[in-house]
Amino acid sequence: MDGKPKLLDQMRDLIRLKHYSIRTERVYCEWVKQVIRFHRYRHPVEMGAPELEAFLTDLAVRRKVSASTQNQALAALLFLYKQVLAIDLPWLNDVVRAKKSERLPVVLSVDEVRRVLEELEGELWLTCSLLYGTGMRLMEVARLRVKDVDFSRGEILVRDGKGMKDRVTVLPRTLSQPLRQHLGVVRAQHNTELETGRGDVWLPFALARKYPNAAWEWGWQYVFPAVGLSVDPRSGAIRRHHIDEKRIQRGFKRAVRAAGIVKLATPHTLRHSFATHLLESGQDIRTVQALPGHADVKATLILTDVSNRGGHEVLSPPDR
Incomplete structure (x- = not known):
């Protein structure tokens, strides 16, 4: 055989x-x-x-x-x-390509963001506030580790973002204290699990072999851990993973509906809103490109089309 x-x-x-x-x-x-x-x-x-x-x-x-x-x-x-298979085929010449959409991203106004966040509380409020306040992607917030939050510098280090790239984004001052309080609760839970012989997390790449005890260290814990334990699909180990992104998506959808907003907004909309509101406040486009981690400045320039106060503010005739 x-x-x-x-x-x-x-x-x-x-x-x-x-x-x-x-x-x-x-x-x-x-x-x-x-x-x-x-x-x-x-x-x-x-x-x-x-x-x-x-x-x-x-x-x-x-x-x-x-x-x-x-x-x-x-x-x-x-x-x-x-x-x-190590086979290199000269193909794709006759493939019918799906038409690439040219839709503008959905963006919430400052007031709409405030109304949505007012409908959230606890952990969901904090995760969505970070999405809006940092420009991070949903999975970047879900996978955030304790060691990558720098309160003294007011920064968050985003590890292995899109394209396996690291970047630094801003930690909003208004979220510093709520985040500290949240981490206090998470640390107490972590200490309790350590006493029971658990408390380890999944480590990326070969770090588990290189640093055998790192999985139990506080710095490597998720900022937003899951509610319960789960089975690692690759190793079979039973441990606490990060928060389920679907829980954030469902909570945000309920909040949008409760706020009376009819836009098709998702948690990713908060990321677009972060960049758009920075542009509207006068931030230069290169800074706005770097903080959310846009690979190409074209992705940032698209947001000027939905900005009210971008580089080409236009007043409607009745507003003159």
Whole structure:
């Protein structure tokens, strides 16, 4: 019997070797399953450019997926062929591309942000206030570690953001004391768990081997830990993970509805609002690009289109 790992197991091993997230692992494997099912369970080695192009074209034409979804499928297939199977195909010339949307981001006004936050309390209020006050992404707040909050400098160090990049953003002074109080509660819970023999967290990359005791140290704990313990899908270890982002999303959705706001706002809207309000207050565009971690200044420039006081303020005739 052939002892070689199955295709998806090979893919998972290589994804973990490259330190991709568990989300990327699940999504990439799911796309590989879909292309195999699409071609009636043929092995990817037996497929070529025409089969892969047919699958990606079907996504755009029949399933009408967004451009980002099609690009995600493409990235998964490129990883499979180039990294796992070591096959380089001259393909994609005839793929029908999904039309890329040119929608402007949803942005809340300062008053709307205030009304939404007033409908929240406790941990949900603090997480959403940080989203608005720092410009961090939802998962960046959820994965925030205690050691990366610098109260003395008024900064938050965002580790392994989009594109595996670190950056520094501002810690709002108004959130300093509430965050200290929250960490006091989290530390008391952590100390209680240490007494029971638990209290360890997942560590990225090979840090668990390099620093065997770090997983129990206070600095490595999540700022927003989960309510209960869970099983690590990779190691099988039972430990406390970070807060479930779906809990934040559900709470924010309820708050938006309670505030009487009809905009299709999500927690990510607070990130757009952070950057837009900085532009409206007169901050230079390079600073606004750096704090939320926009890879390209074009992403920041888009927000000037929804800003009331950007670099090209326009007054409507009746307002003159």
